[in-house]
Amino acid sequence: MYEAIVFDNDGVLMELTEMDLHRRAARDAFEAVGVADPADEHVEAMSIGVTVPKLHAVCDHYGLDPPEFWRTRDDLMARRQQAAIRRGEKGVYDDVTALDALDRPAGIVSSNQQATVDFGLDAFDLARHFETVYGREPTVESLRRKKPAPYYIQQALSDLGTADALYVGDSETDVEAAHAAGIDAAFVRRPHRAGENLSVTPEYEIDGLADVPQILDGEPPASD
Known part of the structure; x- marks a missing residue:
């Protein structure tokens, strides 16, 4: 057919990847670009279901470069998920x-x-x-x-x-x-x-x- x-x-x-892993990776990304204590709502916004407007709003709030932050976030998210696969958690x-x-x-x-x-x-x-x-x-x-x-x-x-x-x-x-x-x-x-x-x-x-x-x-x- x-x-x-x-x-x-x-x-x-x-x-599915556990939501807590998404949140940890988002926090990792903020820390990697020098934001030590991001607001919980911003961590949540960058955890899953991210859109371009959300990304720009969060980056504007902290004075971050959107392409740089997003590349960092995606790299760390991929690393955490790969580790979860290796550990048998995904x-x-x-x-x-x-x-x-x-x-x-x-x-x-x-x-x-x-x-x-x-x-x-x-x-x-x-x-x-x-x-x-x-x-x-x-x-x-x-x-x-x-x-x-x-x-x-x-x-x-x-x-x-x-x-x-x-x-x-x-x-x-x-x-x-x-x-x-x-x-x-x-x-x-x-x-x-x-x-x-x-x-x-x-x-x-x-x-x-x-x-x-x-x-x-x-x-x-x-x-x-």
């Missing part, structure tokens, strides 16, 4: 074994750092399943390009040589980005999304990755 498939990473293939979901059944080109588009995504794929021997992988580069521009913007999905589709693809994600922004790129979306309702109400409608809603091969073959997923 589809010529290719593209996956989100965190919350779909790999487990793993993969059991149903990633469904990747073995894929019979068409696959890619990844994540809003996490490219360095984090690549490290995890190598650590869990998953890189062999994918022809193209996009995470964010450590630049301010990447915040404009990340989901729900379609930019990285469009790049992946170009690499895969098709616009006939399915995007599999676990968030509303995943569905929005897929639709903005002109492709269908499958929403994976992992336990961390159990009570979430979407304001957008994915073409499929599934409990896990075991349903993906059926969807690709044009069959209704068992959990839809």
Whole structure:
């Protein structure tokens, strides 16, 4: 039914990173650029879901250079996540074994750092399943390009040589980005999304990755 498939990473293939780790990395970044005691709300703002306006507002408050601070923040965030993977604190979901059944080109588009995504794929021997992988580069521009913007999905589709693809994600922004790129979306309702109400409608809603091969073959997923 589809010529290719593209996956989100965190919350779909790999487990989510603990929020406390995000906050610690943000504090590390402030300390690295000379801000010893940042306000809690600024640490929170730089922990997850960062936008360009938020970044500029925080940097203006402390007199920081946004590109320099953001590169520092992303580097430290990637290092902490890589360490969590090495310690076994951030793993993969059991149903990633469904990747073995894929019979068409696959890619990844994540809003996490490219360095984090690549490290995890190598650590869990998953890189062999994918022809193209996009995470964010450590630049301010990447915040404009990340989901729900379609930019990285469009790049992946170009690499895969098709616009006939399915995007599999676990968030509303995943569905929005897929639709903005002109492709269908499958929403994976992992336990961390159990009570979430979407304001957008994915073409499929599934409990896990075991349903993906059926969807690709044009069959209704068992959990839809």
